[in-house]
Amino acid sequence: MHSLDPVPHLTRVRRTRPLVHNITNHVAMNPMANVLLALGASPAMVHAREEAAEFAGLADALTLNIGTLSPHWVEAMVEAARAASAAGTPWVLDPVAVGATAFRRETAARLLEPGPTVIRGNASEIMALAARGAGGRGVDSTDSSEAAERAAVDLARRQAAVVAVTGAVDLITDGRRLARVAGGHALMPRVTALGCSLTGVVGAFLAGAEDPFEATAAALATYAAAGEEAGKRAPGPGSFAVAFLDALYALDEATLADRARLEVTDAP
Amino acid sequence: MHSLDPVPHLTRVRRTRPLVHNITNHVAMNPMANVLLALGASPAMVHAREEAAEFAGLADALTLNIGTLSPHWVEAMVEAARAASAAGTPWVLDPVAVGATAFRRETAARLLEPGPTVIRGNASEIMALAARGAGGRGVDSTDSSEAAERAAVDLARRQAAVVAVTGAVDLITDGRRLARVAGGHALMPRVTALGCSLTGVVGAFLAGAEDPFEATAAALATYAAAGEEAGKRAPGPGSFAVAFLDALYALDEATLADRARLEVTDAP
Amino acid sequence: MHSLDPVPHLTRVRRTRPLVHNITNHVAMNPMANVLLALGASPAMVHAREEAAEFAGLADALTLNIGTLSPHWVEAMVEAARAASAAGTPWVLDPVAVGATAFRRETAARLLEPGPTVIRGNASEIMALAARGAGGRGVDSTDSSEAAERAAVDLARRQAAVVAVTGAVDLITDGRRLARVAGGHALMPRVTALGCSLTGVVGAFLAGAEDPFEATAAALATYAAAGEEAGKRAPGPGSFAVAFLDALYALDEATLADRARLEVTDAP
Numbered sequence: 001m002h003s004l005d006p007v008p009h010l011t012r013v014r015r016t017r018p019l020v021h022n023i024t025n026h027v028a029m030n031p032m033a034n035v036l037l038a039l040g041a042s043p044a045m046v047h048a049r050e051e052a053a054e055f056a057g058l059a060d061a062l063t064l065n066i067g068t069l070s071p072h073w074v075e076a077m078v079e080a081a082r083a084a085s086a087a088g089t090p091w092v093l094d095p096v097a098v099g100a101t102a103f104r105r106e107t108a109a110r111l112l113e114p115g116p117t118v119i120r121g122n123a124s125e126i127m128a129l130a131a132r133g134a135g136g137r138g139v140d141s142t143d144s145s146e147a148a149e150r151a152a153v154d155l156a157r158r159q160a161a162v163v164a165v166t167g168a169v170d171l172i173t174d175g176r177r178l179a180r181v182a183g184g185h186a187l188m189p190r191v192t193a194l195g196c197s198l199t200g201v202v203g204a205f206l207a208g209a210e211d212p213f214e215a216t217a218a219a220l221a222t223y224a225a226a227g228e229e230a231g232k233r234a235p236g237p238g239s240f241a242v243a244f245l246d247a248l249y250a251l252d253e254a255t256l257a258d259r260a261r262l263e264v265t266d267a268p
Numbered sequence: 269m270h271s272l273d274p275v276p277h278l279t280r281v282r283r284t285r286p287l288v289h290n291i292t293n294h295v296a297m298n299p300m301a302n303v304l305l306a307l308g309a310s311p312a313m314v315h316a317r318e319e320a321a322e323f324a325g326l327a328d329a330l331t332l333n334i335g336t337l338s339p340h341w342v343e344a345m346v347e348a349a350r351a352a353s354a355a356g357t358p359w360v361l362d363p364v365a366v367g368a369t370a371f372r373r374e375t376a377a378r379l380l381e382p383g384p385t386v387i388r389g390n391a392s393e394i395m396a397l398a399a400r401g402a403g404g405r406g407v408d409s410t411d412s413s414e415a416a417e418r419a420a421v422d423l424a425r426r427q428a429a430v431v432a433v434t435g436a437v438d439l440i441t442d443g444r445r446l447a448r449v450a451g452g453h454a455l456m457p458r459v460t461a462l463g464c465s466l467t468g469v470v471g472a473f474l475a476g477a478e479d480p481f482e483a484t485a486a487a488l489a490t491y492a493a494a495g496e497e498a499g500k501r502a503p504g505p506g507s508f509a510v511a512f513l514d515a516l517y518a519l520d521e522a523t524l525a526d527r528a529r530l531e532v533t534d535a536p
Numbered sequence: 537m538h539s540l541d542p543v544p545h546l547t548r549v550r551r552t553r554p555l556v557h558n559i560t561n562h563v564a565m566n567p568m569a570n571v572l573l574a575l576g577a578s579p580a581m582v583h584a585r586e587e588a589a590e591f592a593g594l595a596d597a598l599t600l601n602i603g604t605l606s607p608h609w610v611e612a613m614v615e616a617a618r619a620a621s622a623a624g625t626p627w628v629l630d631p632v633a634v635g636a637t638a639f640r641r642e643t644a645a646r647l648l649e650p651g652p653t654v655i656r657g658n659a660s661e662i663m664a665l666a667a668r669g670a671g672g673r674g675v676d677s678t679d680s681s682e683a684a685e686r687a688a689v690d691l692a693r694r695q696a697a698v699v700a701v702t703g704a705v706d707l708i709t710d711g712r713r714l715a716r717v718a719g720g721h722a723l724m725p726r727v728t729a730l731g732c733s734l735t736g737v738v739g740a741f742l743a744g745a746e747d748p749f750e751a752t753a754a755a756l757a758t759y760a761a762a763g764e765e766a767g768k769r770a771p772g773p774g775s776f777a778v779a780f781l782d783a784l785y786a787l788d789e790a791t792l793a794d795r796a797r798l799e800v801t802d803a804p
Contacts, residue, residue: 030563030566034727048606055636055637067313104319190517193301235514238302239514243775245774335581336584365580370590371586459570
């Protein structure tokens with residue numbers, strides 16, 4: 001076991017101000033843009049098929065979120081993903097509610113093909129993706145956190161990607177290594193699109209990073225630290241959302257170093 | 269005249285955390301999701317024709333809002349409404365600016381057909397819907413609040429639905445009974461999509477309710493109480509929006525019981 | 537050189553509550569609606585081709601923003617622009633990231649044809665538009681603020697429009713006169729869609745105005761004054777966005793008169 005320092009990664013994001021291209025859902029577009037600006041990155045939301053692939057070629061990172069799909073967007077996502085992979089641009093897949101409908105399952109399967117650098121979801125979403133690839137078997141473990149870990153490691157190996165499972169404690173794996181991030185705050189699930197916005201932050205941390213596993217873990221640690229800071233000042237979800245942006249903007253390296261609890265072990 | 273207690277309805281929503289499926293306008297998606305999360309419900313925004321009907325079958329309630337239409341969405345709304353009605357899932361129609369264009373009038377007419385459980389709008393919208401159904405006659409009462417009441421009762425009877433007219437004082441009727449909800453705050457119309465978000469809250473209160481009239485009145489009373497609480501702390505519309513989410517999250521049963529002024533009479 | 541008083545323009549907006557029709561990007565829809573409501577105007581977001589032109593005929597002003605295009609929206613924008621121009625309704629073009637992709641360049645060219653009353657963008661966007669019209673020559677001045685001024689005056693003359701270039705100091709010209717607006721706050725670029733929302737505010741100030749140049753300058757001066765007020769109370773971008781809406785809502789004529797620094801000179 002060794003520990004991983006997120007500080008140099010945050011410093012890199014703030015110094016390079018990466019252009020992060022996002023095709024995300026309608027609920028998340030505005031908060032994600034605000035989160036990326038507060039972080040110091042440069043967000044762009046571009047989803048028309050007529051320009052998505054062209055724009056993906058200009059960006060430093062790409063993120064795709066299937067929260068509010070339409071057929072036109074699905075094609076734009078596929079083309080943007082291919083353009084990013086062809087250009088060596090890192091990209092993140094956020095498979096929102098992938099288990100809910102056939103349309104989502106099919107779209108997610110098409111998006112796995114061009115090879116996301118990172119897949120970020122909650123435990124159910126990651127388990128649904130992992131189960132599908134394994135031939136449709138259900139995930140029936142009674143220990144859901146253990147099942148999520150198993151699913152994440154399997155999916156990471158099969159996809160040769162980093163997989164991040166976010167929840168009360170986050171888990172990041174590349175199939176070989178495994179990190180956990182504690183922190184955050186109980187109000188975070190009460191603010192819409194904070195998870196989706198984190199996908200954008202992962203994109204920002206991937207830009208220019210040498211090791212996507214370390215960059216992803218650093219992104220999650222930064223997010224959790226800002227969440228903890230915000231939680232100190234917020235009595236409810238409305239004020240939490242405001243305080244979170246302020247905290248992410250103001251987060252200094254000493255606070256991040258102090259709060260980040262990032263232990264890396266071998267994946268099971 | 270008797271009075272109606274909204275508290276058991278709020279308690280039910282918080283206990284059951286209903287999944288509310290919304291096809292709403294682009295302005296409202298984010299605040300509606302935040303309002304539903306603050307309330308304790310579980311929001312989902314799913315509007316593609318490829319999955320809307322399938323998803324409506326999974327949800328505990330459905331809400332449809334015609335604020336920012338497109339042809340693809342109209343078809344998805346019609347299919348979702350039919351799926352909800354077929355499954356016995358309660359659903360709410362929010363006919364935003366229905367009088368403004370032919371496209372809106374036609375869409376609203378198509379959505380009235382599968383039979384919404386509740387129709388929620390402002391006085392002009394409800395009067396426009398009621399007038400249309402009556403063969404196009406204008407609403408020319410000089411007393412707009414009386415005209416709105418007349419229109420609401422007529423529409424409720426014709427549609428066999430609950431009709432809620434929201435404004436400085438809200439009015440709820442099922443054609444037989446009539447309730448009024450006072451409260452709220454003068455800043456509420458200065459925050460965009462608070463009315464649209466209320467439609468989502470009505471959806472949450474309908475889930476698992478025995479009496480849609482009572483559930484709708486309880487939803488409006490809860491909203492008004494949170495608005496009054498928020499108004500105590502907010503100097504302007506920006507801080508009001510934040511305080512409103514905090515107030516809805518924190519609203520306790522004693523405060524709601526204390527503030528809610530819900531008198532039920534016979535409809536005229 | 538003479539000075540221009542923005543106060544009567546703000547008074548007119550608040551008195552007449554103009555209906556401003558906006559086809560704007562997904563990120564900006566919600567904050568723009570909130571900004572227009574805080575100002576005292578009446579926003580409407582209507583983008584379906586089936587109703588956009590009809591609605592543009594009802595509105596007091598129209599604004600078009602190419603931030604998140606789709607083919608369906610482009611046609612609706614073109615039709616709305618033509619309807620507004622035919623009806624003598626003032627309208628504003630916001631050419632977001634026009635230089636980034638071919639789709640944006642083509643769309644902007646189509647939207648310049650029906651003749652916007654005002655074009656509002658940042659320096660790169662205005663320079664990209666001006667360069668394109670001049671036959672594609674690059675803008676290679678080493679003095680970017682001088683280059684932006686040159687581009688703005690050229691574009692204003694060619695289009696017979698008002699051009700507003702916003703940044704740390706804003707510049708407004710109709711090709712004959714030139715005004716500068718100082719103020720605002722360093723946190724403004726850290727809040728998403730504040731520039732896009734300003735386009736809506738320009739629309740509100742154009743409604744019923746005799747001189748679009750003066751109305752545009754007054755809109756920018758009002759915005760900058762609200763930004764300065766907000767900056768006094770906000771430690772970060774989350775609280776800034778909230779304070780900005782409160783400040784715009786509360787801005788009184790004395791504060792505006794006091795802060796607005798609007799000098800008008802002849803255009804070079």
